[in-house]
Amino acid sequence: MDMEFARNMIVDFIRSNIEDSGLGGAVVGVSGGIDSALTTYLTAEAIGSKKVLGIHMPQMGITPAEDVLDAEEIADSTGIEFKVIDVNPILNTYIDSLNREGQETSSLVEGNLKARIRMSILYYYANTLNRMVIGTGNRTELMLGYYTKYGDGGVDIEPIGDLYKTEVRELSHLIGISENIVSKVPSAGLWKGQTDEEELGLSYEIIDRILEMLDRGCSVDDAGKTLNVSDERIDSIIGRIDANRHKLQPPRICRLKDVRRPDI
Ligand SMILES: Nc1ncnc2c1ncn2[C@@H]1O[C@H](COP(=O)(O)OP(=O)(O)OC[C@H]2O[C@@H]([n+]3cccc(C(=O)O)c3)[C@H](O)[C@@H]2O)[C@@H](O)[C@H]1O
Ligand SMILES: Nc1ncnc2c1ncn2[C@@H]1O[C@H](COP(=O)(O)OP(=O)(O)OP(=O)(O)O)[C@@H](O)[C@H]1O
Ligand SMILES: [Mg+2]
Numbered sequence: 001m002d003m004e005f006a007r008n009m010i011v012d013f014i015r016s017n018i019e020d021s022g023l024g025g026a027v028v029g030v031s032g033g034i035d036s037a038l039t040t041y042l043t044a045e046a047i048g049s050k051k052v053l054g055i056h057m058p059q060m061g062i063t064p065a066e067d068v069l070d071a072e073e074i075a076d077s078t079g080i081e082f083k084v085i086d087v088n089p090i091l092n093t094y095i096d097s098l099n100r101e102g103q104e105t106s107s108l109v110e111g112n113l114k115a116r117i118r119m120s121i122l123y124y125y126a127n128t129l130n131r132m133v134i135g136t137g138n139r140t141e142l143m144l145g146y147y148t149k150y151g152d153g154g155v156d157i158e159p160i161g162d163l164y165k166t167e168v169r170e171l172s173h174l175i176g177i178s179e180n181i182v183s184k185v186p187s188a189g190l191w192k193g194q195t196d197e198e199e200l201g202l203s204y205e206i207i208d209r210i211l212e213m214l215d216r217g218c219s220v221d222d223a224g225k226t227l228n229v230s231d232e233r234i235d236s237i238i239g240r241i242d243a244n245r246h247k248l249q250p251p252r253i254c255r256l257k258d259v260r261r262p263d264i
Helices: 003-021 034-047 065-078 088-099 107-129 139-144 165-174 196-200 204-215 220-227 231-243
Strands: 026-029 052-056 081-084
Touching: 003 034, 003 165, 026 034, 026 107, 034 052, 034 065, 034 165, 052 065, 052 107, 065 081, 088 107, 139 165, 139 204, 139 231, 165 204, 196 204, 204 220, 204 231, 220 231
Parallel strands: 026 052, 052 081
Antiparallel strands: none
16 A cells, blocks of 8 residues: 555545534544554644644553553644543442442453443543544454444544554554554553453454455455464454444434335
């Protein structure tokens, strides 16, 4: 891919979507990870840093301490407005209230809740400031459904949604995002020690090559042989794509056209 060309297209996409909406700017969740770093840089380039609010939302005890420093560095180098909001008190209030119902929970359930709390905070500011929430999902995550529905997936536009994770790294490198952010181990940060590649069972380099090959119509067999990956691993990727396809569709509506009386 011509990365300079892609960069210009993404910047134009952000600018024109915000202009067409009549909204006055952007709100981005800045985790200190590469996806939100790249999105923040491109959004600041598109509409000017003064119209971008970045919000870091750590969960004390779970979010690594260096993430806030990395998020601050992204804000400093782009010149955007920046806030830090601790999600712990909000999360604890939810969990205390829900635990009283006696239902058992899990780190995945609580992690998804945390992602939805972050989404609510971003929309609180988008509503208040008359701005758009900018998504940070990449093509790999969107194809796999590797995000929380209505959590980090609950956004207004997805500017980097057609870049594979490995292309996100390439473009971030090209625009000069600091090496410690570009080379950081990807993590959703939903529970302590979580990493994307451990949960997905393969590296992003391999996943992206599998996705590219499947996209070109290659068989599981061909992809497996070319990449030296077992059929089971490739099937697990296909399984994720199939099981999570609903996340990319609007909720299905039960259509009643055939039973509606013509005189009403
Ligand atoms: N066929 C279907 N049609 C319509 N809806 C369907 C459905 N199947 C499930 N659902 C709904 O979807 C729900 C499950 O989806 P969801 O709530 O998203 O939860 P789920 O997909 O189970 O979990 C989220 C996954 O994304 C990962 N994640 C989350 C956040 C950030 C990142 C990151 O990389 O930063 C990664 C996380 O580690 C986990 O593996 C079900 O409870 C149900 O409500
Ligand atoms: N602590 C956080 N503070 C603010 N936003 C967050 C936080 N954690 C997650 N998010 C939001 O959720 C998005 C999805 O997380 P994800 O981990 O996929 O992206 P990333 O952290 O930017 O990059 P990486 O995948 O390499 O860790 C982030 O890009 C960010 O917008
Ligand atoms: Mg992350």
